[in-house]
Amino acid sequence: xxVADPGTAAAWRRFRQEFSDSGPERRRxxxxxxxxxxxxxxxxMIGRAxxxxxxxxxxxxxxxxxxxxxxxxxxPEKPDWADRDRFVLSKGHTAxxxxxTLAAAGFFPTAExxxxxxxxxxxxxHPNRVKVPGVETNTGPLGHGLxxxxxxxxxxxxxxxxxxVYVVLGDGELQEGSNWExxxxxxxxxxxxxxxxxxxxxxxxxxxxxxxxxxxxxxDKFRAFGWDVLEVDGHDHLALYDAFTAPRxxxxxxxxxxxxxxxxxxxxxxxxxxHHKVPSAEQIVxxxxxxxR
Amino acid sequence: xxxxxxxxxxxxxxxxxxxxxLSALAREDERIVAVCNDSVGxxxxxxxxKEFPDRLINVGIAEQDMVGVGAxxxxxxxxxxxxxxxxxxxxxxxxxxxxxxxxxxxxxxxCGMSPGMAYGxxxxxxxxxxxxxxxxAIAGLDVVVPADPAETRSAVRWAANAARxxxxxxxxxxxxxxTGNRPFTFGxxxxxxDGSDVTVVAAGTMVSRALDAAAEAAEQGVSxxxxxxxxxxxxxxxxxxLAMRETRGIVTAEEATTTGGLGAAVAxxxxxxxxxxxxxxxxxxREFAPTGTTAFLLEHFGLTAADIRQAALALAHTDA
Ligand SMILES: Cc1ncc(C[n+]2csc(CCOP(=O)(O)OP(=O)(O)O)c2C)c(N)n1
Numbered sequence: 269x270x271v272a273d274p275g276t277a278a279a280w281r282r283f284r285q286e287f288s289d290s291g292p293e294r295r296r297x298x299x300x301x302x303x304x305x306x307x308x309x310x311x312x313m314i315g316r317a318x319x320x321x322x323x324x325x326x327x328x329x330x331x332x333x334x335x336x337x338x339x340x341x342x343x344p345e346k347p348d349w350a351d352r353d354r355f356v357l358s359k360g361h362t363a364x365x366x367x368x369t370l371a372a373a374g375f376f377p378t379a380e381x382x383x384x385x386x387x388x389x390x391x392x393x394h395p396n397r398v399k400v401p402g403v404e405t406n407t408g409p410l411g412h413g414l415x416x417x418x419x420x421x422x423x424x425x426x427x428x429x430x431x432x433v434y435v436v437l438g439d440g441e442l443q444e445g446s447n448w449e450x451x452x453x454x455x456x457x458x459x460x461x462x463x464x465x466x467x468x469x470x471x472x473x474x475x476x477x478x479x480x481x482x483x484x485x486x487x488d489k490f491r492a493f494g495w496d497v498l499e500v501d502g503h504d505h506l507a508l509y510d511a512f513t514a515p516r517x518x519x520x521x522x523x524x525x526x527x528x529x530x531x532x533x534x535x536x537x538x539x540x541x542x543h544h545k546v547p548s549a550e551q552i553v554x555x556x557x558x559x560x561r
Numbered sequence: 562x563x564x565x566x567x568x569x570x571x572x573x574x575x576x577x578x579x580x581x582x583l584s585a586l587a588r589e590d591e592r593i594v595a596v597c598n599d600s601v602g603x604x605x606x607x608x609x610x611k612e613f614p615d616r617l618i619n620v621g622i623a624e625q626d627m628v629g630v631g632a633x634x635x636x637x638x639x640x641x642x643x644x645x646x647x648x649x650x651x652x653x654x655x656x657x658x659x660x661x662x663x664x665x666x667x668x669x670x671x672c673g674m675s676p677g678m679a680y681g682x683x684x685x686x687x688x689x690x691x692x693x694x695x696x697x698a699i700a701g702l703d704v705v706v707p708a709d710p711a712e713t714r715s716a717v718r719w720a721a722n723a724a725r726x727x728x729x730x731x732x733x734x735x736x737x738x739x740t741g742n743r744p745f746t747f748g749x750x751x752x753x754x755d756g757s758d759v760t761v762v763a764a765g766t767m768v769s770r771a772l773d774a775a776a777e778a779a780e781q782g783v784s785x786x787x788x789x790x791x792x793x794x795x796x797x798x799x800x801x802x803l804a805m806r807e808t809r810g811i812v813t814a815e816e817a818t819t820t821g822g823l824g825a826a827v828a829x830x831x832x833x834x835x836x837x838x839x840x841x842x843x844x845x846x847r848e849f850a851p852t853g854t855t856a857f858l859l860e861h862f863g864l865t866a867a868d869i870r871q872a873a874l875a876l877a878h879t880d881a
Contacts, residue, residue: 319682360686385682389852393683408686409649410622440599443621472622474601481621 270376270390270400277344277374280337287338292506295338299505303333304559306368307532309381311559313364315552317385319393323529323542324438325365327469327502331436331525332357332369334508340434344374347401351431354404354420358413359438359467360394361544366403367391375402411444413437414464418450421462421520434512436465440472443481448493454520455494462520463512464495467502469529473543490522502527532559572735576674578710579731580605582717583642587613593721596631596643598624604644604674624649628657628671635667640721646680647673647689647730655695658728663702668724675733677766677816681855689730690845694821696728697794703727704794706823707745708768709738712791715745723747730765734816734855737769740789748792750800756786759873760804760811764790764823767814767843767864774869783877793823801830810839810876814869816859819844839879841872 283302287295306329314320336342340353357366364384371378376390383389390399394408405416417435424431437447454462466486470477477483487497496517500507502525511523529543530536533555536547547555587593587609594616597604601619610617618634620626624645631643643650650673651658662669673692680687696704703725707713713731720727743751753768754775763771768789775785786808788800804811811831813824824842831837845862859865 317682385852387851387853387857392852393680394686396684406686408684409653411653440622443599443623445623445625473599473603474619475599477621480599480619481623 269398270380272345272347272401273374273377274345275374276372276378280344280373283337295509296506299330299333299337302337302372303330303505304532306333306365306372308556308559309368309372310364311547311552311555313368313381313384314546315549316382318546319385319544320364320546321361321544322547323471323536323539323544324359324362324467324469326531326533326536327527327529328359328362328436328467329365329369330503330505330531331465331467331508332365334505335434335512336369336373338509339512341431342402344402347375351429353431354417354433356404356407356413356417356420356433356435357395358407358435359410359441360407363391363393363395366395367400370400370402373402376400410438410441411446414447414450417462417464418454418459421454421459422457424461425459431461433462434465435463436467438472439466439468439470439477439483439486440480442466442483442486451490451493451495458494458518459520460516460518463523464520465523465525467527468524469527471529471538471540471543475540486524495520495522497522497524499524499526503531534558570737572737573710574735575707575710575713575732576605578713579672579717580608582714584609584612586718586721587616590640590721592638592640594618594634594639594641596620596627596634596641598622598627598645598649600645600674603646604672606644624653625657628654628669629661631669632657632661632665632667635669636665640668640670640724642670642672644672644674646687647676647692648687651689651692651695658696658702659699662726663699666701666726669726670720671728673728673730676730677732677734678850678855678858679733681858682852684852685849688850690817692730693793693815693817693823694825697821697826701726702794703747703792705747705792706730706764707732707791708765708789709736709740711738711742712740712745716791719745719747732765734766736766739769739772745791748795748797750788750790750797752786753789754785754787756784756808758784758808758877760786760788760808761814761869761873762788762790762801762804762811762823762827763814764793766816767869770864770866771814771869773866774873777866777870778873781874783874785873790823793826796826796830798830801827802834805831805834805836805838808838810841810879812841812843812869812872812876814843814864816864817844819846839876841876843868843872
């Protein structure tokens with residue numbers, strides 16, 4: 269099991285403090301900058317490892333950054349704290365994005381990122397809770413995160429804890445039936461302490477979601493299963509923040525975050541082939557330059 | 562490019578031969594259809610989709626649905642090749658495989674792509690090493706593990722004609738050609754090298770390694786027979802009994818858990834004979850793999866030619 273990096277964790281705490289003390293413009297700037305740094309980190313990890321899921325990583329990084337740097341009640345130095353909020357990355361193939369985010373928050377030393385996917389590394393191609401602090405359950409096969417999150421939300425209620433469960437789902441992932449079994453359970457049980465975030469980039473591995481197996485109208489589907497639905501721009505950090513922190517009603521919340529696969533790197537944006545293509549060294553330089561702007 | 566090293570044979574991704582043969586069959590027989598789970602690329606079905614857009618049914622990321630849809634097609638007179646990454650096809654849809662395919666006797670060809678630890682660094686969720694144990698436990702399901710591109714082609718053709726519930730393991734990890742011109746013969750082991758001291762029974766990626774091991778053992782004066790056991794279920798029990806009579810021990814080698822796969826199948830024959838022979842079972846022993854490439858993990862779990870040779874030598878030098 270990796271251990272926390274106290275220095276980075278302290279910087280993360282200062283970030284969180286400054287965020288809560290700041291007005292909207294500063295807040296937006298802080299999260300934007302942080303997310304783009306993680307994008308750059310992730311691109312280098314993928315380049316070094318020669319594998320990864322770059323399109324989905326770029327797509328989900330604003331969601332992950334907003335959660336870890338402004339919303340989640342967690343402590344990188346106490347990953348086992350019982351009343352922490354729970355975060356589950358159901359689309360586990362974007363582990364690189366999660367690792368970059370966790371390391372930036374101090375859950376483990378950033379130097380560890382250099383080992384991503386290397387021999388005997390804790391940082392497998394899909395996240396492993398047994399080795400990586402901050403990972404709550406092992407994902408990789410799609411359609412597992414929501415049922416597990418429902419279990420965590422039921423547990424929080426049973427133990428009268430105010431902790432909240434956030435789970436990030438891919439949109440293609442929603443073709444798995446297990447999601448709808450869990451959605452039904454969550455709706456039936458009025459799990460107000462559960463928020464499912466759909467990374468709605470409209471692409472899956474081989475094609476557009478709507479050309480493969482139609483998901484729309486996605487909002488109506490979740491409503492019909494007993495959920496409240498919010499739809500936001502998934503790259504607008506403040507809109508995400510508002511959706512994640514808005515007072516909850518009587519039902520679980522689904523945040524449909526409209527995103528662009530490959531976001532932030534012009535030649536990757538909305539292009540299906542970047543699902544798991546590995547950028548060349550020159551492409552990483554070009555992409556990093558775009559992200560530094 | 563520098564000159565190729567003479568001793569390194571060319572290696573192949575069996576998915577290519579698989580896809581070519583499937584398209585060829587589809588041209589001959591319009592009952593052939595393909596069903597997949599957002600895996601047109603990873604199942605090498607791009608060409609099939611171009612040629613037969615209506616006969617490729619991509620259900621999206623939904624393996625249980627995929628196998629059920631395959632069963633429905635089979636029960637309506639089609640010959641479905643249901644293709645998906647092996648861990649998800651077998652793990653996620655195991656009950657559909659049992660009830661809708663095997664128990665219903667619907668002639669679906671389940672194609673487990675990139676099996677074993679082909680997805681190296683993607684980790685245990687993406688490894689398909691339990692598949693042989695799981696599937697061998699299901700009545701009426703044929704389990705086939707081709708060793709190279711030629712045998713893959715031959716097995717695809719067999720499956721299309723056999724009209725039986727079958728599982729084909731279609732390898733992604735590159736292997737050399739080892740079977741020559743011998744066609745796949747359902748239910749029969751093929752002797753790729755004869756030998757009189759020890760028998761190595763191997764399948765899939767392990768076959769070429771077993772042949773290398775046998776060559777090395779010969780240099781050390783030990784004669785090793787190599788059986789390519791490309792049908793795991795039903796098992797060629799006669800070939801095992803012959804090996805028990807004619808050699809002094811049996812090594813099994815598989816890129817799978819030894820819990821219930823090839824090794825367990827062979828052992829079940831060996832221990833129920835009047836005079837069992839000593840065995841070594843090479844494979845993965847109920848462990849999740851650490852992070853690493855396929856080649857790294859094969860070495861990590863003792864599945865190299867050197868490991869096979871060592872096991873064979875150990876048996877050759879045991880006094881029975
Ligand atoms: C059960 C299962 N089936 C198939 C896969 C292979 N796979 C990995 S990622 C992916 C596409 C995911 O698409 P989506 O959920 O939309 O994620 P994103 O586009 O954001 O990367 C597929 C099919 C898998 N990981 N698990």
